[in-house]
Amino acid sequence: YEMKYKKIRKQIKHTPGPPILPMLGNAHQVGKSPNDILHSFFNWFYQYGNFSLWIGYLLNYVVTDIKDMEFVLTSQNLLAKSQIYDVLHPWLGDGLLTSHGKKWHTHRKMITPSFHFKILQDFHGVMSEKSTKFMEKLREVSKGAAIFDIQKEIHYLVLDIICDTAMGVSINAMENPQSEFVSAMDFLCSNACLRMFHPLKIKLFTYKFYPEYKTYCKNLNTVKDFLYNVIGKRIELRQQEERNESLKKSEDEFAKRKFAFLDNLLSTTIDGRPLTREELYEEVATFMFTGQETISAALSFASFLLSRHKDIQKKVLEEQELVMGGNMKGNATFQELSEMNYLNLVFKETLRLYPSAPVVGRIVKEDLHMNGKLIPAGSSILLFIMAMGYNEKIFPDPYRFQPERFDIANRAPDSNPFEYVPFSAGLRNCIGQNFAKLEFKTVLSKLVRNFEILPAQDELESKDGNTSIFFGPYRKERSPMHKYDPILSPALTLRSENGVHLRLRER
Numbered sequence: 001y002e003m004k005y006k007k008i009r010k011q012i013k014h015t016p017g018p019p020i021l022p023m024l025g026n027a028h029q030v031g032k033s034p035n036d037i038l039h040s041f042f043n044w045f046y047q048y049g050n051f052s053l054w055i056g057y058l059l060n061y062v063v064t065d066i067k068d069m070e071f072v073l074t075s076q077n078l079l080a081k082s083q084i085y086d087v088l089h090p091w092l093g094d095g096l097l098t099s100h101g102k103k104w105h106t107h108r109k110m111i112t113p114s115f116h117f118k119i120l121q122d123f124h125g126v127m128s129e130k131s132t133k134f135m136e137k138l139r140e141v142s143k144g145a146a147i148f149d150i151q152k153e154i155h156y157l158v159l160d161i162i163c164d165t166a167m168g169v170s171i172n173a174m175e176n177p178q179s180e181f182v183s184a185m186d187f188l189c190s191n192a193c194l195r196m197f198h199p200l201k202i203k204l205f206t207y208k209f210y211p212e213y214k215t216y217c218k219n220l221n222t223v224k225d226f227l228y229n230v231i232g233k234r235i236e237l238r239q240q241e242e243r244n245e246s247l248k249k250s251e252d253e254f255a256k257r258k259f260a261f262l263d264n265l266l267s268t269t270i271d272g273r274p275l276t277r278e279e280l281y282e283e284v285a286t287f288m289f290t291g292q293e294t295i296s297a298a299l300s301f302a303s304f305l306l307s308r309h310k311d312i313q314k315k316v317l318e319e320q321e322l323v324m325g326g327n328m329k330g331n332a333t334f335q336e337l338s339e340m341n342y343l344n345l346v347f348k349e350t351l352r353l354y355p356s357a358p359v360v361g362r363i364v365k366e367d368l369h370m371n372g373k374l375i376p377a378g379s380s381i382l383l384f385i386m387a388m389g390y391n392e393k394i395f396p397d398p399y400r401f402q403p404e405r406f407d408i409a410n411r412a413p414d415s416n417p418f419e420y421v422p423f424s425a426g427l428r429n430c431i432g433q434n435f436a437k438l439e440f441k442t443v444l445s446k447l448v449r450n451f452e453i454l455p456a457q458d459e460l461e462s463k464d465g466n467t468s469i470f471f472g473p474y475r476k477e478r479s480p481m482h483k484y485d486p487i488l489s490p491a492l493t494l495r496s497e498n499g500v501h502l503r504l505r506e507r
């Protein structure tokens with residue numbers, strides 16, 4: 001092994017990286033917790049730019065250079081995902097996120113119309129309804145200027161929205177966070193994140209020997225049973241409708257007709273045949289996973305940033321007053337949301353500082369020549385999306401929260417579209433980005449109109465416009481971390497390990 005890898009290391013001398021140990025590579029330096037991993041990645045980004053990272057004998061080629069990012073994202077041959085996605089397979093199967101080749105291609109084509117703006121308009125109704133309920137929940141938890149964890153509350157809101165839009169089923173997670181299905185979904189999301197960088201837990205055949213494996217199976221089965229049950233009932237309902245039978249009046253929630261992503265899948269065909277139950281399951285489970293943690297993170301971090309930047313929150317509110325006029329407590333229409341340009345800039349700037357998917361991976365199946373550099377077959381390429389947002393040449397003063405930097409008037413006319421890619425780009429870009437933007441704006445617009453968002457403690461308000469999060473060598477110039485500063489945890493999705501704490505004051 002050592003001989004073989006010595007040769008490969010010579011081949012990639014073009015790209016430095018942290019020094020390695022035999023057999024371990026850099027595994028001992030990456031760090032134990034997800035937060036350590038992020039810090040190590042940032043330190044190496046500042047030190048090397050692109051860097052090569054060895055986990056045992058697996059080469060991870062980490063890309064932070066804009067031209068290389070463009071190369072990978074526009075390549076037709078780098079569409080298959082890397083090994084870190086293996087943890088998702090038992091849960092999501094070959095859904096859109098994890099599949100590749102012909103299956104991915106035909107399913108992508110089939111699913112694209114489900115995100116058409118006419119369908120998003122229907123989903124917007126669900127988003128508005130759930131956000132109204134969310135305001136009531138916030139009134140309760142923020143009573144008496146209590147410091148609370150908004151990430152937790154947003155998580156349940158987003159789960160409610162995604163269940164309703166994916167399956168047409170209301171699970172009321174905001175009211176029943178302890179339900180078996182809600183806990184099982186929570187378990188699977190964090191389980192995936194924690195296993196991704198664990199050398200033994202990442203593979204199912206070694207994970208089976210851990211005592212927690214039993215709990216994993218139990219939660220996986222809960223989610224699968226629930227989804228298969230909904231799918232089965234939906235199919236039955238459609239068959240009844242097709243036979244033109246009058247529907248039995250029932251109290252059953254599944255019988256209530258509500259248009260959902262699943263309905264779209266049921267009316268689609270692949271090569272002239274309807275989707276199998278397994279295919280339906282895979283795509284619904286994928287929609288629910290990808291559309292949950294990502295938006296939760298964006299909304300939580302945006303609330304956090306606004307809580308610490310009063311001046312920017314004021315601008316968001318001024319725009320709300322302008323667009324909504326006298327209807328400050330009502331639902332914003334689709335049209336009104338599209339007029340909220342400043343809120344759009346806040347969305348972009350939040351995703352620059354806290355991209356929901358900080359790293360995405362691809363597998364290199366054949367030797368690759370990337371802008372003059374050889375990347376050997378069998379390696380994995382990790383696109384370090386988060387580091388791109390902290391590139392000082394593109395985003396001066398990168399730790400400053402400054403939505404205006406995304407104003408078209410302030411962007412360099414020759415800017416490269418690959419310098420900012422929170423939704424990835426190219427053929428495997430995020431299919432749900434318009435859904436995400438719509439949900440972000442629906443919820444945040446309502447939040448800002450109902451509440452003044454305050455930091456957990458008054459002294460935490462930013463005096464210089466900077467965030468309190470620092471990575472890499474610049475950290476030592478800054479004040480120490482406060483207990484209410486988020487500890488970032490990256491895996492497939494970014495979140496705060498210690499929650500996102502703040503206070504609210506009703507307007």
Ligand code: HEM
Pocket residue numbers: 081096097098108286287290291292294295298351355356357360361421422423424427428429430431432433435436
């Ligand atoms: C702020 C919110 C979001 C962000 C930042 C985000 C980001 C991303 C990124 C970076 C990828 C590429 C992943 C990779 O290459 O492995 C991706 C893929 C994907 N996203 Fe999103 N996403 C968001 C919301 C959503 C939502 C709301 C949905 C669906 C409801 C969704 C569905 C998907 C799917 C299905 C893929 C896989 C697409 C494919 O491979 O063809 N995402 N997303």
